[in-house]
Amino acid sequence: MDADLNDLRLFLAVARAGGFRDAARATGLSASGISEAMRRLEERLGLRLLNRTTRSVVPTEAGHALLARMEPALDEVQAALDAVHDAHSRPSGTLRLNVPLAASRLVLPAIVPRFLEAHPDITLEVTAEDRFVDVLAAGCDAGIRYEESLEQDMVAVPIGPRLQRMALAAAPAYLERHGHPAHPSELLQHACLAGRFAGGPVLQWDFERGGEKLAIKPRGPLIVRIGITADLLVDAALGGSGLVYLFEDWLRPHIDSGALLPVLEDWWPRFSGPYLYYPGRRLVPSPLRAFIDFIRSPG
Structure with a gap:
């Protein structure tokens, strides 16, 4: 089938943008012109590539199949063009x-x-x-x-x-009420604020000191899905709800301010x-x- 390469590029732009208006903004062309190009492409191929509604434009099954084969090829063409640009030209x-x-x-x-x-x-x-x-x-x-x-x-x-470290910390008020753990095994008697990835188990807490390694499965009043809600773990710890285990750099501002106190710092594991x-x-x-x-x- 004969298809214009520019029309194929516009089809890719529409699929990525999810609509003619956003594709128009991305390409600098008019939405009506892109819509006409898609109609022309579908007529040449004899296939409907896009399902159009008043709210969205999404690829059909045939459109998805075309994208799967075409997108890497067009990206490779673009990369090849970029590669032959003058080495002193400004990247864009x-x-x-x-x-x-x-x-x-x-x-x-x-x-x-x-x-x-x-x-x-x-x-x-x-x-x-x-x-x-x-x-x-x-x-x-x-x-x-x-x-x-x-x-x-x-x-x-x-x-x-x-080099980074994981860190364990808690609010002073929590530690005053429940005491400072002296060993990672004592965390099983503490309120641990835990996280998990989508569909996965609660993430274990790893500790290491002098060649000894321990993994603790935290238990406590709060479990969040790792991602943006990880901030809720920090907020809960700041409020005295329990111990939080996160990247040291994530907790460092609160530790430096005294809002959180480091716990079992000599057990914090390092990783690349x-x-x-x-x-x-x-x-x-x-x-x-x-x-x-x-x-x-x-x-």
């Missing part, structure tokens, strides 16, 4: 990152303002979620994850602090910092290349 375009919530709070704030200032023609789009995703299938250029979550076919570049990862089998788009160069540069 959109960089899409998929990151865990902890990275969006603890890693990116120290990087993003300086990167955007250095590259004013790049738009950074960040999606924060804690499940591991196929970055290409999610429409992203790269992701940030920790070493144990990386696939072997991914290129990994260190980003952010190279996160990595920026991206598929090694594809050309690197210029916005991603600029980001990689930026995080690799000293300072």
Whole structure:
């Protein structure tokens, strides 16, 4: 079947934007012009690619099948065009990152303002979620994850602090009422504020000291799904409801202010910092290349 490449690009824009108006804003074209291009494409293919309602525009089954084959190919074409740009030209375009919530709070704030200032023609789009995703299938250029979550076919570049710790803390009022645990095993008699990933078990609390390692399954009055509601764990701990176990950098401002007190600090486990990862089998788009160069540069 003969299909115009520009019409295929517009079909991809509509599918990603979820409608003609948003696709028009993204491409700088008119919504009516894009709608006409989609009608033309469907006529040439003899297939309905989009289901249209007054509220939404979504791909049909045939549209999804076309997207699955076409999207990686068009992204590769765009990456190839980016790769042949003059090495001294200013990078531009959109960089899409998929990151865990902890990275969006603890890693990116120290990087993003300086990167955007250095590259004013790049738009950074960040999606924060804690499940591991196929970055290409999610429409992203790269992701940030920790070493144990990386696939072997991914290129990994260190980003952010190279050593981190988990921390355990509680409000002074809670510790005055219930006492200070002297060993991780004593946490089984305390109110623990716990978290879990969607559909998963309650996350264990790991501790290590002098070669001894312990894993505690926390029990207590509050369990939240890891993500944005992790802030509720901190709020509950600040209110004296129990002990909270999170990234040290997440709890550090409250510990430094005295609102929370460190607990079993000599047992806090260390682990390696996160990595920026991206598929090694594809050309690197210029916005991603600029980001990689930026995080690799000293300072």
